[in-house]
Amino acid sequence: MTAVVEPVGDTAIAVRAEGLGKRYRDNWALRECSFELPAGRVAALVGANGAGKTTLMSVLVGLLQADEGRADAEGRVAFVSQDKPVYRNFSPAEVLDLGARLNVVWDRQRALRWLDRFEIPLKRACGKLSGGQQAQVAFALALGSRPAVLMLDEPLANLDPLARREVAAQLLTEVADTGMTVLLSTHVVTELAGVADHLLLLAHGRLLAGGDLDALLExxxxxxxxxxxxxxxxxxxxxxxxxxxxxxxxxxxxxxxxxxxxxxxxxxxxxxxxxxxxxxxxxxxxxxx
Structure with a gap:
């Protein structure tokens, strides 16, 4: 099947991939993957489990080196992985202190506003927080770095249904307020309703379709x-x-x-x-x- 990829035109590009391929020994996890993601969009990276979503994101953020092709992202990039790791002995406040030391650009107030929206206790050790609360700490840490591109691998997996809806709404607000580009991966299509306006569809490591969501559906x-x-x-x-x-x-x-x-x-x-x-x-x- 030939990939259907919508042309972007003169719009500024936040993320570009050209012929990306990643191989683990004799098996290709990603192959011939090319797309352009316009700036200021919320893009859904969709595919079944094992489709190559995490591999693609890891290559885009530089955690893995591609065996073929190249990828570029404009500006600062923040990445929240699927397991949303935080230091269990650190409190959320201490996690933000660490963020200030590790990031050249740091917006503590932005991170604190996110934690406050979701009523995350600042002084409790992260190891004593629920999985959903730990995810919120990881989101706050990423947003505090004021990224131009925010990449989220299965961001809603640890959240209850109400929190999923609230996180999606707040991410849209952040995009509207800052012009940030968001790329989020999921295998649950129903999570995308009213959230994504751009689609990247993967299967067996190949891009099946990409582009403006409304244009593809029309x-x-x-x-x-x-x-x-x-x-x-x-x-x-x-x-x-x-x-x-x-x-x-x-x-x-x-x-x-x-x-x-x-x-x-x-x-x-x-x-x-x-x-x-x-x-x-x-x-x-x-x-x-």
């Missing part, structure tokens, strides 16, 4: 109608189902323009979940070569 339509061997409109059929005397097709339109819906057929917009699950289902052929 090029696809779901049709339901009478039993038929072919879709009712021209385009690439990504999914076809035939159940109970009805057929349904998810169609990628050739030029993005939606044609008139034929008689006896019902058209509906494609959701992010529709799009992602259909794309991933088409890749169940094993690891990349």
């Amino acid at each position: 090029r696809h339509v779901h049709y339901t109608g009478p039993t038929s061997a072919q879709a009712p409109v021209p385009g690439e059929v990504l999914e076809a189902k035939h159940v109970g005397g009805q057929s349904s097709f998810l169609v990628a339109l050739p030029d993005g323009a939606k044609p008139a819906t034929p008689d006896q057929w019902v058209a509906r917009d494609v959701t992010l979940e529709d799009y992602v699950l259909t794309q991933l289902a088409a890749t169940r052929k094993g690891p990349i070569a």
Whole structure:
């Protein structure tokens, strides 16, 4: 399957990858990965477990060296890994003191505001905080460094449903207030509702699609109608189902323009979940070569 990557145009680029590849012995975890992430966007890095999301993020932030290609990020980059490590014997206040020593640029008030929003006790040892509270300390430490690009690996995994919604809302506020770019990885598509405006879709270490989320979804339509061997409109059929005397097709339109819906057929917009699950289902052929 050919990757669908939207052109960015003249927009400032926060993160750029060109032909990235990363190999562990004889196995490629990442291959031929190229994209441009515009500045000031909230981008979702989506894929099943083992798709290569953590490897890609680790290469982008310099924790791993790519075996092929190159990557660049503009300005300061902060990274919160999936396990969100904090020093268990340090209190959140001491973690922020450490942040001041380790970062050339440091905004303690910004970090404190984040902890205050989520009522994190400043003097309690991090080892005595819940997993969700420890995650908030890691977020505060990252934000205090005033990054131009914030990368978060499965950022909502340790949070309860209410905290997930509040963290997502606060991240959007930070982006609006500062122009920061956020790249967050997840394998749970429902977490992205109302959060991401840009998509990077990975499967078996390869980029399947990338670009403005609305533009990607607008090029696809779901049709339901009478039993038929072919879709009712021209385009690439990504999914076809035939159940109970009805057929349904998810169609990628050739030029993005939606044609008139034929008689006896019902058209509906494609959701992010529709799009992602259909794309991933088409890749169940094993690891990349």
